[in-house]
Amino acid sequence: MNMKEILMVFKDLQQMVPKTEIAMSEPLSKHTFIKTGGNGDVFIKPFDVLDLQKIVKYAFSHDIPLTVLGKGTNVIIRDEGIRGIVVSLDQLTKVSVTGEIITVGSGANIIDVSRIALQHQLSGLEFACGIPGTVGGALIMNAGAYGGEISEVLTSATVLTQSGELRTFKVGEFQFGYRSSIFANENLIILEAVFSLKTADPTIIKAKMDENTFLRESKQPLEYPSCGSVFKRPPGHFAGKLIQDSGLQGTRIGGAEVSTKHAGFIVNVDNATSTDYIQLIQHVQKTVKEKFGVDLETEVKIIGDDS
Template identity: 55%
Template sequence: MNTRVTIHEVLKTIIKPKNVKVDEPLSNHTFTKTGGKADFLVFPETNKEVQDVYQYAMQQQISITIIGFGSNLIIRDGGIRGIVMSLKKLNSIQIKGTKIITQSGAAISDVSKFALSQSQTGLEFACGIPGSVGGAVHMNAGAYGGEIKDVIKECVVINKNSDLITLNKEQIGLSYRKSHVAEQGHIILEVIFELNPGVYEEIHAKMDDFTLQRQRKQPLEYPSCGSVFKRPLGHFAGKLIQESGLQGKQIGGAQVSTRHAGFIVNIDKATATDYIKLIQHIQNTVKSKLGVELETEVKVIGEDLK
């Protein structure tokens, strides 16, 4: 019988007890600073621990949810039942020739900086992306004309059968803010990027320029989940929101940023419900006024507050 006590005790035999949290507020683990509690939140430190927790959850039919940094995520105020597994402690970064081999819990911005330190070019665009490597691959993250699909070679994942398999670039299936990996529910453990030798000073200058652009345009002073909507064909989401008269619109503590209308910021103890209501209001208003459907880039998961 899967009582909370039993699940807790078993999890502490699979990974270190200090890495198992009960009823943990997920607002501590999302960039929006919103989200209800996880029944169990675990932080594996090895690929085997990830595999063992996943196998246990599958065998016992316990719901399991994988998160990275929570940078592109809204977790509803009712939280998440079952086991939530954060991969942020799997964060090693290594180099082999022009290949950078990194675990999925490393920050993609740290991988970009590591590439700079090795004078490898190709990942400059990622220097300001706030998510994990795994999250970046899941959604084919991109910025300033670059995307993960431009530099990825292969990745190691756990599939639905709990097997460790290696996928090549075609099997990963990256397109605009999508991947086969995400669609098939694979857990990314390791990613190999194929870069090119470059000139340190040129790479550094490009990263400095991207950082300056980001600081000028984005509302970095408030918690947010980054760019909320995908870019509609032939349009820019932020411009559409601005044209619809929504810049500065606020519901609860969530506000359409006055600096960049594509962002929703937490300016006053916003809840996930505030965020979701504001997202829906934006979608309805833009559709009504301009006839364009806005699709969310941010992922919304979890249960509503009862």
């Protein structure tokens, strides 16, 4: 959009959802873990689900591109930024616990939800205690770690379609696979998730969470900004091992570097740009393909204007 169009959308949304925080030409590097990315034309944080539904319907009816961000943990936004409306869901964080059921807004941190489960002596989310993303992002990716994944505990999810229609999905409809789901396949906007857990001894729950936290802190390069595991696990292989055996650890393009601590991570060591990241990803893919004949598919999502 040009500046005149951006201003028009900005004013329309101000009138439509007056309680909502809205900005023009927002630096999206402020909203990603790797601290890179260009500007979003119109950036907005809906106050509640009703406001979000209004925004989605407005974008659909005016044929304006709409992009939804969580915490920006598993995403690279190109340096050219994102055209149209960018929506952050970090206001949708309500959590409620009833017996063994946790109902939570999509913008809540999945780590926080795992800790709430511990407080209520509920087991099933221990694997998520180190996943630095939102509930919505975890559903989209069928996030998993240390032997557990979202598909094992999710019982229902409320979403918006791209046209603003409200829908609820239940067990059997999620189409979960390895790092995939119906939410990703149909580009759905997750509003709320319902997890079914099991009552257990809190000392055992905490011990498992402590173990997972130790493993994460000892193996992952948490001292630098990163977007988590860059590549999916290729069938019959481990991405990190292939990258390590290709001699790529420490390889740097601009300020982005293949981690010397864990080869499956690319870290921002010196004011990297998204272009640095993307070029390094492509270099890693090309090298691994040449050495081992294996195609590495990205787990991280690369989005934004590539014109």
